[in-house]
Amino acid sequence: MNRFARLIDGLVFTPSRNGKVRLLQDWFATVPDPDRGWALAALTDGLSFAGAKPGVIRTLVLDRVDPVLFGWSYDYVGDLAETVSLIWPARPGPNAPPTLSDVVDALRAAGRSPRVPAMIAGWLDALEPSGRYALIKLITGAMRVGMSARLTKTALAEWGGRSVDEVEEVWHALEPPYADLFAWLEGRGPRPAADGRAGFRPPMLAHPLEDADIAALDPTAYRAEWKWDGIRVQVAAAAGEARLYSRTGDDIGGAFPEVVERVAFEAVLDGELLVVHDGRVAPFNDLQQRLNRKRPTAKQLREFPAQVRLYDILFDGADDIRPLPFDARRARLEAWFDRVRPAGMDLSPLVPFAGWDALAALRAGARDGAIEGLMLKRADSAYVAGRPKGPWFKWKRGPLTVDCVLMYAQRGHGKRSSFYSDYTFGTWRGDELVPVGKAYFGFTDEELARIDRWVRNNTTNRFGPVREVSPGLVFEVAFDSVHRSPRHKSGVAMRFPRIGRIRWDKPAGEADRLETLERMIVA
Amino acid sequence: MQTAFESWIHPAPPSEGGGLRVVPGGFHIDPIRPVDRAVITHGHADHARPGNASVLATPETLAIMRERYGAAAGATLQPSPYGETLRIGDVTVRLVPAGHVLGSAQVVIEHRGQRVVVSGDYKRRADPTCAPFEVVPCDLFVSEATFGLPVFRHPPxxxxxxxxxxxxxxxxxxxxxxxxxxxxxxxxxxxxxxxxxxxxxxxxxxxxxxxxxxxxxxxxxxxxxxxxxxxxxxxxxxxxxxxxxxxxxxxxxxxxxxxxxxxxxxxxxxxxxxxxxxxxxxxIVSDHADWDELIDTVRDVGCGTLWVTHGREEALCHVAAGMGIEARALALVGFDEEGQGETADDPGAGDAA
Structure with missing residues (x-):
């Protein structure tokens, strides 16, 4: 447990992604099975213990600490696991601290046994604060170390000399502590079997297409589809089990039970998850109400109903059709759709076109707010994991832009920690500026250094890492769309805002007004 | 019947200099605005401020103040080594080590049979750069509580x-x-x-x-x-x-x-x-007492009354009350608890903690 605690501390405090990846790879390389696998499970949300919930921890600590002092401490620290790890009364004694496997094995064996609280108390007694913190995070199931499941798998794959897509492909057929996975990655065992399960198949991704590059492509070799403004998903159903995966392989079925419950077939499908009202796709904002929730409320299910718009078919039953060319898969998809008539799904139509100019006109004329642009897919392209260059392109509509005034600048992280690199900007409402968005990319290192100097020389107020600046620097902010948002003072929220250009030349008073932005809102 | 401590020692409002005023001695301890006579516990910028007319402190603290403030350290600087007893007005004053930083002192004041110890900032751990904290039994102990919550336990x-x-x-x-x-x-x-x-x-x-x-x-x-x-x-x-x-x-x-x-x-x-x-x-390296040290110290000095100057006073007062000690939070203003001033060139930036 102490070694695991050092890993967790390292991941918590190391700011850089690469630093975290190195720490984790060192763990995989030097810690034996099954401990390394239990840590992998903990970092990919693969562990759950029925009898060990936050309430148990709270009861244990209140048996030992003055509730008044605990309350003040919890208020101050703000995190239950950390508060308990620090406030737990040390009981120096002969007990050896448990290993990670000791803890996992004992909790799995105990289930909901009434012995669980006493077991946890004994471990907390034997550990120091870092170990207690790691233990509590482990058993209550939210590590929060700034490391996504995807990044964890990326680190693992890189360490094992495989692509992350290969790991994803087998991932959902595996169980912690993943001894067969490690054996495969270390070249000591076969690739774990991934077939016959509702596993995740890494999706095929597209490269962005610049307007200038399109002339080099042969229009007859490509098919066009609308690019919908939802989230890319995979519906996988096999062996009586149905799952909904995000693009990165996270199982998001819990947040969209209506999608999973309607599945009455066996296939793996690629599509876009959308909120649809009476056949019309709702703004992304509506879908956002449903994301990042464990379970939706009945009200959310009613107000923001989700459905899947299908792009592609990967498996028809047990039949892997990914090697087929796009046209053949499309025919299979249409035939499958006619046969199965899946509830809560529709087909994303192909967009017929005569040539690039005609397609550009179609793209420019697409007024539907739910359309981000077009997808171009080679008619002969097999479905391959990852982002191969050439077969698929996304051709987004040009971004919208608005001229905003810099209002606040915040220090960045890691290499940018000495630079004011995160910018909150606003537009004019009457003669006051109201914040409309925040962005931290879209500029070069040289531009960052110059903005940083400007921020320091024009600071009017400081709030910890944030500086308020006098209105004087105009950014041309590019963004994909803008929506109404009652949570923001301005009443609007942008999607994907980034700094398009820095308008050193433009007086702040000539920046755009909020009304301009409001006119760009899609209903 | 003993006189109430408040009749002769109490917090002074900032407009009158701030810090703790010792009436029969005619001086303030760690004032926040210039006063005629100041007793300074230690050299941190939130305790030792420039511009007082006369300053009594340990020789080391005075040297630190001269290093930082030059002539503004005070018109008259009176060094008092640890352990020396001085008569000031109607009180006696003695500086004893607080273990916080080099020169840091507790101020021991006796007046009409009552002994008050004003600890300034202190710690109980060994520190190779300063003299260790000395326990002085007293009737009233004036303590800091920077780390006055049971989540603060400093490792070695x-x-x-x-x-x-x-x-x-x-x-x-x-x-x-x-x-x-x-x-x-x-x-x-x-x-x-x-x-x-x-x-x-x-x-x-x-x-x-x-x-x-x-x-x-x-x-x-x-x-x-x-x-x-x-x-x-x-x-x-x-x-x-x-x-x-x-x-x-x-x-x-x-x-x-x-x-x-x-x-x-x-x-x-x-x-x-x-x-x-x-x-x-x-x-986790601190020059302040952690939670256990705060409570141990309150117990060690055997005081009947505890005043807490700054920090998370409520928790320490809560525990002291449970020990049968009359405890009160003074909420003295002007102490920098966080020490997170932003500019690097500010000489006193962030002394605390």
Missing amino acids: ADREVARLLDSVRLFPDRAQLVGVYALGKCQRVIRLLREAGWDAPIFLHGALGGLCGLYERLGVPLGPLVPATGLPRDAFKGQIVLAPPSATADRWARRLPDPVVGAASGWMRVRQRARQRGVELPM
Whole structure:
């Protein structure tokens, strides 16, 4: 447990992604099975213990600490696991601290046994604060170390000399502590079997297409589809089990039970998850109400109903059709759709076109707010994991832009920690500026250094890492769309805002007004 | 029947100088505005302020004030070594070690059979740069409570310094940049490094050199120290660089090769605090009493009354009340609890914690 605690501390405090990846790879390389696998499970949300919930921890600590002092401490620290790890009364004694496997094995064996609280108390007694913190995070199931499941798998794959897509492909057929996975990655065992399960198949991704590059492509070799403004998903159903995966392989079925419950077939499908009202796709904002929730409320299910718009078919039953060319898969998809008539799904139509100019006109004329642009897919392209260059392109509509005034600048992280690199900007409402968005990319290192100097020389107020600046620097902010948002003072929220250009030349008073932005809102 | 302490010692409003006023002695302890007669517990900028007419303090504290404030340290400076008893007006005054930083003192005041100890800031742990805290039994104990919550329990400082040396070994191509307060923490960390066997030169931010020189002149050897200026980036690889906390995330740090940013402070006990400040190597090294030390000290001095000057007073008062001690929070203003001033060139920036 102490070694695991050092890993967790390292991941918590190391700011850089690469630093975290190195720490984790060192763990995989030097810690034996099954401990390394239990840590992998903990970092990919693969562990759950029925009898060990936050309430148990709270009861244990209140048996030992003055509730008044605990309350003040919890208020101050703000995190239950950390508060308990620090406030737990040390009981120096002969007990050896448990290993990670000791803890996992004992909790799995105990289930909901009434012995669980006493077991946890004994471990907390034997550990120091870092170990207690790691233990509590482990058993209550939210590590929060700034490391996504995807990044964890990326680190693992890189360490094992495989692509992350290969790991994803087998991932959902595996169980912690993943001894067969490690054996495969270390070249000591076969690739774990991934077939016959509702596993995740890494999706095929597209490269962005610049307007200038399109002339080099042969229009007859490509098919066009609308690019919908939802989230890319995979519906996988096999062996009586149905799952909904995000693009990165996270199982998001819990947040969209209506999608999973309607599945009455066996296939793996690629599509876009959308909120649809009476056949019309709702703004992304509506879908956002449903994301990042464990379970939706009945009200959310009613107000923001989700459905899947299908792009592609990967498996028809047990039949892997990914090697087929796009046209053949499309025919299979249409035939499958006619046969199965899946509830809560529709087909994303192909967009017929005569040539690039005609397609550009179609793209420019697409007024539907739910359309981000077009997808171009080679008619002969097999479905391959990852982002191969050439077969698929996304051709987004040009971004919208608005001229905003810099209002606040915040220090960045890691290499940018000495630079004011995160910018909150606003537009004019009457003669006051109201914040409309925040962005931290879209500029070069040289531009960052110059903005940083400007921020320091024009600071009017400081709030910890944030500086308020006098209105004087105009950014041309590019963004994909803008929506109404009652949570923001301005009443609007942008999607994907980034700094398009820095308008050193433009007086702040000539920046755009909020009304301009409001006119760009899609209903 | 004893007189109420408040009749002769009480907090003064800021407009009258602030700090604690000792009426029959005619002086203030750690005033926040200039007064005629000040008794100063220690040299941190939130306790020792310039411009008082006459100042009584330990010789070391006066030397620190002269280093920082020059002539503004005070018109008349009266040194009083630890243990010397002085008669001032209708009280006797004695300074005894507080164990906080070099020269730090508790003020022991006796008046008509009552003994009051004003601790200033203090700690109970060993510190190679200053005299250890001395327990003086008293009727009224005036305590700080900077770390007055049971989540604050400082681990042994040598273990934290060992973690810094581990990091040096782990990252030979990076600099170790540790944020330290200029007075006390800086010199303590240097001494702890020397005791752990680190003999190499230690690189210093410009704001730290003056007080390090003073410590050496006052008999605290610190080993080879080098200003971290005018050197090529590679010169810092595998080296330890100390700077005020505010400089570790500022432009100053851009001269260092991919530094591992550390900070030596009791606040590093709380992860979120460390993360907010971009600290990769939090070192829990504090010059303040932790929760157990606060309670032990209140018990050790055997006081019937406890006043808490600053920090998280409510928890300490709560526990003292449970021990049968009459406890009260003074909420004195002007003490810098966090020590997170932003500018690196402010001489007093961030002394506390």
